[in-house]
Amino acid sequence: MRIARFTTGGDPRYAMVDGPAGSEELVVLTGDPIYMPVQPTGERVPLARDDVRLLAPVIPRSKIIGVGRNYAEHAAEMGNEVPQAPLLFLKPNTSVIGPDDPITLPAWTQEVHHEAELAVVIGKVAKNVSPERALDQVFGFTVANDVTARDAQRTDGQWARAKGFDSSCPLGPWVVPGLDVDDLAVLARVNGDLRQDGRTSQLIFDVAHLVSYISEAFTLLPGDVILTGTPAGVGPVVHGDVVEVEVEEIGVLRNPVLRRD
Numbered sequence: 001m002r003i004a005r006f007t008t009g010g011d012p013r014y015a016m017v018d019g020p021a022g023s024e025e026l027v028v029l030t031g032d033p034i035y036m037p038v039q040p041t042g043e044r045v046p047l048a049r050d051d052v053r054l055l056a057p058v059i060p061r062s063k064i065i066g067v068g069r070n071y072a073e074h075a076a077e078m079g080n081e082v083p084q085a086p087l088l089f090l091k092p093n094t095s096v097i098g099p100d101d102p103i104t105l106p107a108w109t110q111e112v113h114h115e116a117e118l119a120v121v122i123g124k125v126a127k128n129v130s131p132e133r134a135l136d137q138v139f140g141f142t143v144a145n146d147v148t149a150r151d152a153q154r155t156d157g158q159w160a161r162a163k164g165f166d167s168s169c170p171l172g173p174w175v176v177p178g179l180d181v182d183d184l185a186v187l188a189r190v191n192g193d194l195r196q197d198g199r200t201s202q203l204i205f206d207v208a209h210l211v212s213y214i215s216e217a218f219t220l221l222p223g224d225v226i227l228t229g230t231p232a233g234v235g236p237v238v239h240g241d242v243v244e245v246e247v248e249e250i251g252v253l254r255n256p257v258l259r260r261d
């Protein structure tokens with residue numbers, strides 16, 4: 001099952017995505033499945049219809065938790081050691097954009113990188129959960145681009161600005177509940193050229209470990225999102241690029257890159 005959030009010009013609505021790539025239909029739902037039981041309304045909307053636009057499948061109510069250096073080859077390419085415990089940071093919910101929304105480069109950075117990541121969407125309130133119970137707290141999985149102003153990350157010390165600016169968290173195209181994420185390809189392409197080609201089996205700390213560890217610091221709320229880290233191959237994006245992040249069995253998240261100044 002795939003859960004999308006979309007608009008046809010009015011308020012956002014939710015839908016199950018039905019059908020093969022290229023001819024998907026949105027089976028419209030009565031509410032937000034992360035927060036309430038839902039049913040189909042009976043309406044079906046072709047995804048390709050001109051007035052249909054997919055939105056970020058979730059807007060976190062409280063937080064996005066990022067995990068740094070969770071793939072050994074990425075830690076090495078940045079000149080870092082592999083951490084002994086997950087290295088956590090926060091992104092605000094104002095950083096979230098949806099499929100095809102532009103990543104807008106701030107004037108204060110000259111070095112913005114893509115980071116392809118598997119994202120976890122929390123479904124239940126979770127505090128101090130064991131790794132064994134952690135996946136019970138998960139609503140589903142989506143695709144994220146943990147867009148990072150690498151120059152500001154180096155100079156600021158804290159990563160809030162470098163990883164939290166507006167449009168630095170593309171999410172989508174939809175959420176897939178119940179997915180086995182132990183060994184999925186995580187890819188990034190810029191203008192069609194493959195830049196990142198990792199697998200979730202290379203995660204230093206897996207999803208169950210991350211949810212458990214994070215819940216020992218923060219109460220996780222339904223709709224919170226965890227970014228699980230990026231494989232090797234990060235690199236710059238500039239005005240006019242199109243960056244695609246893909247996670248196997250979820251889908252492709254595509255965003256153009258804009259500089260307005």
Ligand code: ZN
Nearest residue numbers: 115146229230
């Ligand atoms: Zn990242």
